Amino acid sequence: MxxxxxxxxxxxxxxxQEERERLNALMSYPTQSFAKGETIIEQGEKVTDxxxxxxxxxxxxKTLADGSRQTLAFLVPGDLCDVEVFIxxxxxxxxxxxxxxTCLLVPADVMEELLxxxxxxxxxxxxxxxxxxxxxxxWIVDHGSRDARERIAHLFYEMLVRYRVVGETTDDSIPFPIxxxxxxxxxxxxxxxxxxxxxxxxxxxxxxxxxxxLTILDPKRLREVAQYDPRYLHLIRTxxxxxxxxxxxxxxxGASGHGIVHDALQKVTGKxxxx
Amino acid sequence: MPxxxxxxxxxxxxxxxxxxxxxxxxEVVRAxxxxxxxxxxxxxxxxxxVDLTGRxxxxxxxxxxVLSLPFKEAVELVLEKDGAR
Numbered sequence: 001m002x003x004x005x006x007x008x009x010x011x012x013x014x015x016x017q018e019e020r021e022r023l024n025a026l027m028s029y030p031t032q033s034f035a036k037g038e039t040i041i042e043q044g045e046k047v048t049d050x051x052x053x054x055x056x057x058x059x060x061x062k063t064l065a066d067g068s069r070q071t072l073a074f075l076v077p078g079d080l081c082d083v084e085v086f087i088x089x090x091x092x093x094x095x096x097x098x099x100x101x102t103c104l105l106v107p108a109d110v111m112e113e114l115l116x117x118x119x120x121x122x123x124x125x126x127x128x129x130x131x132x133x134x135x136x137x138x139w140i141v142d143h144g145s146r147d148a149r150e151r152i153a154h155l156f157y158e159m160l161v162r163y164r165v166v167g168e169t170t171d172d173s174i175p176f177p178i179x180x181x182x183x184x185x186x187x188x189x190x191x192x193x194x195x196x197x198x199x200x201x202x203x204x205x206x207x208x209x210x211x212x213x214l215t216i217l218d219p220k221r222l223r224e225v226a227q228y229d230p231r232y233l234h235l236i237r238t239x240x241x242x243x244x245x246x247x248x249x250x251x252x253x254g255a256s257g258h259g260i261v262h263d264a265l266q267k268v269t270g271k272x273x274x275x
Numbered sequence: 276m277p278x279x280x281x282x283x284x285x286x287x288x289x290x291x292x293x294x295x296x297x298x299x300x301x302e303v304v305r306a307x308x309x310x311x312x313x314x315x316x317x318x319x320x321x322x323x324x325v326d327l328t329g330r331x332x333x334x335x336x337x338x339x340x341v342l343s344l345p346f347k348e349a350v351e352l353v354l355e356k357d358g359a360r
Contacts, residue, residue: 127330148318179294191296192311192331193318198285199290
């Protein structure tokens, strides 16, 4: 099985064959499956293994005093539930399975060794951590400054890009195992309000939700509705990408000034076989 | 806990609720309907136009209507200084 973490990191990093093998070798560690709603890591727990989401969907969430939840992030395949989490004495939030989810459990010392032996992998992990923080910053902007429609449109577009990056989808459809109540917990809205916004987006021909699949019917218009600027995902480091690795989300994050320049650079360097 | 569907009808039309929520009793159902209606009214206020013609109809798992909450019952409007509605 391909390691979705390698899939993610290789979008921005040119790995040596040996580094790629080291990353893929992580797949020999044990996995654990969680049913929808099950807690993967509980607040207060001392974590000894680094959890990597292999399949399904997980969420970081806080439970409030009245029992309600606020979701702080979604974790798709290829996402780590914090690469340095073993440094902490106790988790400050829960990680919950939002669908049937499988995690790879990498022992902390293995992860530490990996981070100290290859600077390429270490840098890629830094990139990954920085991007996680950037996604969280967008979450804050969502709650503070975007209206309900923009917020949901922004989340959907971001999820499409992230699923594409790890090759979980190749078109404009993504797994959508979450209920409206769970989407409400993630957007700071009420479920009734989420329902109204989804109804509007459907009526406008922007999205379709069928079964557990969300299809973005018109990515270009949804991107406009969300006023989506993909720079926070730092997908710009494409110059680091191995020419053999395809840009899986290029069509979604291009068209901004930076994207065009980098795509052009990519073409030029590819043409002359440059590094 | 039993499932409840919160169907919404507003100026955009009827939006059925595809995901039932499991709630303890009708008191919680009413509180959730109020919260939902108020959140939608809030969003309208941001746009400068308050439309109170919508309503939320809550059905139980057997398809019985258990609550109909018109938006205008979800908020108290104070339009005069003496508190007259």
